[in-house]
Amino acid sequence: MTTAEAFSCQELTELVTEYLEDALPPGERARFEQHLAECGNCEIYLEQIRATIALTGSLSPDELSPEAEEALLHAFRGWKSS
Amino acid sequence: MGIRGSLARFASRYSRSVQEVSSPDETRLLEALRAGDEGAFRDLVQTYNASLLRVARIYVPTRALAEEVVSETWLAVLEGLDRFEGRSSLKTWIFRILANRAKTRAVRERRTLPFSAFQPERIQEPALDPDRFRDPDDPRWPGHWAVPPTAWPEDRLLAAETRERLAEAIEALPGTQRAVISLRDLEGWSAEEVCNALELSETNQRVLLHRARSRVRKALEEYLK
Numbered sequence: 426m427t428t429a430e431a432f433s434c435q436e437l438t439e440l441v442t443e444y445l446e447d448a449l450p451p452g453e454r455a456r457f458e459q460h461l462a463e464c465g466n467c468e469i470y471l472e473q474i475r476a477t478i479a480l481t482g483s484l485s486p487d488e489l490s491p492e493a494e495e496a497l498l499h500a501f502r503g504w505k506s507s
Numbered sequence: 508m509g510i511r512g513s514l515a516r517f518a519s520r521y522s523r524s525v526q527e528v529s530s531p532d533e534t535r536l537l538e539a540l541r542a543g544d545e546g547a548f549r550d551l552v553q554t555y556n557a558s559l560l561r562v563a564r565i566y567v568p569t570r571a572l573a574e575e576v577v578s579e580t581w582l583a584v585l586e587g588l589d590r591f592e593g594r595s596s597l598k599t600w601i602f603r604i605l606a607n608r609a610k611t612r613a614v615r616e617r618r619t620l621p622f623s624a625f626q627p628e629r630i631q632e633p634a635l636d637p638d639r640f641r642d643p644d645d646p647r648w649p650g651h652w653a654v655p656p657t658a659w660p661e662d663r664l665l666a667a668e669t670r671e672r673l674a675e676a677i678e679a680l681p682g683t684q685r686a687v688i689s690l691r692d693l694e695g696w697s698a699e700e701v702c703n704a705l706e707l708s709e710t711n712q713r714v715l716l717h718r719a720r721s722r723v724r725k726a727l728e729e730y731l732k
Contacts, residue, residue, distance in 0.1 A: 433640070433643070433649055433650025433651060434640060434650060434651045434652045434655075435635075435637075435639075435640040435643070435650040435651075436650060438634045438635055438721075439633070439634055439717075441634075441717070441720075442713055442716055442717035442720060443713065443717075446698065446713055446716075448713060466652045466655035466656060467652075469655070469656045469657070469658050470656050472658070473656055473659060473724050473727070473728065474720055474721075474724055476659065476664060476727075477673075477720055477723050477724045477727060478692050478720065480664070480669070480670065480673055480727075481673065481677070481688065481692035481693050481723070482692055482693060482695065483670070484670060484673065484674055484677075484693055486557040486558075486693065486694065487557040487560065488557075489552065489553060489556045489557075493556075493574070493578075494549070494552065494553075496578070497548075497552055497578070497581050498545060498548070498549060500581065500582055500585065501543075501545060501548045501585065502545070504585040504586070505543035505545075
C-alpha cells in the first residue's frame, strides 16, 4: 500500500463523522475501511467515537421543573377558556 | 403508549420534515390540542421543551433568557394553533417560531453572534492535538499515531460518574455545537431535522457534529485514562 493512496491516521480522525454519516464518496469509504482493517489504533479510535455517541444517547433529557410546567399548563387553561 | 411515544415514533419515521405535511398521528394530536386536552399539551411540552431550550441558548446569552424565549414560544404556539394548517410538521413549525423569537430577543439584547458560530468550516479546529501524530513530513509514517488511543475499560465507561463527566463536557461546548450534538445524539433527531431547526447547511451541521463529538470523546479520554 502506498502512502500517497492511503489515509494517514490523522486524516482518518477527521473523516470519522463523514464515515458514520455515510457521507464519504465510495472510493474514500473503501480507503477508510482499508485503513481500519490494517490499523488497530484507528479501530480503537472509531470505537471510542461510537461509545461516545452511544453514551450520549443514554443521557436523559433535562426535565422541566414542576413550576415551569405548571405555568405552561396555566397558560393552556387560559387559552382554552378564551 | 400515549402521545409522547407517538411523537417519538413520528420523529423517527418522518425524518424529512421540510416538505413533510402532518401525519395521521399529528392530526390526532392537533385535534386533541384544539379540543383543549391538557394531557396532550403536557406531552407536547415534555417532548420538545429541553430541545427548544438548547436551541434558544445558541441565540441568547443566558439560560434565564433562553427559558423566557421558550415560554414565549409555547404561548405563541397556543396562539397560532387554530391557524396552523399542517403544511409543515408541527415540530418544524414550533422550532421556526422559536428561532424567530430567539433572534428577535438576541437583537433586543444587542447580541451579535460571531459569524463563525454558523459557518464553522471557516475556522480550523483539529479533532485531536497535532502532537498525537507523527509529522506529516515523517519519512516513514507521516501522520500516523505518535500517542495512540488506548481502549477504554468497559466497567468505568458504564459507571454513573462517567455519564456525569460526559454531560459536563457537552455543557462546556460552544452553543451551536452543544445544540447539534444534543439534538442528534441525545434526542435522536435526523441530520435533516437539525439542519431545518438550526438553519444550517448539511456540511456545516456535519462539521459542528464532528467537532462536538471529537471534543466530547477527548474529555472522556482524559477522564478515563
